[in-house]
Amino acid sequence: MEDILRPIYQERASQSNTLGVLLIEKKQKSSHITESFDVILLVIVKDAEQPLFIKHYSYNNQKAAMHVITESQLQEWLLLGTNRRIFEWIHEAKILFDRNENVANLKMELSDFPFNGRKIKMGLEFAKLIRRYVDGKALFESKQFLDAYNYVVHSLHHLARLAVIENGLHPELTVWHQVKQIEPEIFKLYEELVNSEESLEKRLELLFLASEFMIHFRTNIGTAHLLEVLSKKEYWQFNEIMNEEELIPYSVDLAVLIEYLIEKHLLDVVNIETKGQGVYHRCYCVHKKLS
Incomplete structure (x- = not known):
């Protein structure tokens, strides 16, 4: 297949x-890595009108896909983890062309x-974890157990990714195969949620208690990046935090995360007077003992 595709990738x-240019081949009949294609050509470009362009090819009852993505x-994708397959592609790929050793x-x-990259990714996973945990607990308390179950499954998944x-x-x-080796306690929580014969309400009740402990245990590492950025100023308005370049990836999870950190005394609220009597701008700062 590589020989057949050579004119295509040589042109690129x-x-x-x-x-x-990278080549990813299907290793076995049921392999998921190539998304049912026999071959994936991954072409990394400096700039393009579209950040992602995909083209499909077929030859002798085989099929290939070319993904052209901007740097x-x-x-x-690598920072936010929004395309998890890309890690496997880069890891498993054969390098066909590499300008100035960019791919290597x-x-x-x-x-x-590197640790700094891990710190940012842990912060993003922690923010997602807190969002799912808080929303799931609210649903549980309103006795919406099936919806709460869905949120708990997602929160455990983010907890597992954070541990990895x-x-x-x-x-x-x-990820669960990884976690079983690395953090068997988290894997056991997941098994208990899915396989326990207890009522759904009882399972969720126990899971929230156990999750609260595990979240508390990881709060420092999960918030290190966010608190480091917020330490750069005396206090912040929420819109300033939302638009701070390093914090933009936190996006929709940010408000819930900030309220959680206030509750845990890692952030403080600073009220700044407005022109309206008795109305204040609600600002945020890193707790003084931490800054």
């Missing part, structure tokens, strides 16, 4: 905008997983 490689789109350096960076990142690894599609 000849373009100055192309940083790298910035790739970095966003990327593979090395993913393998090393904390251990210096990238969460893969088989």
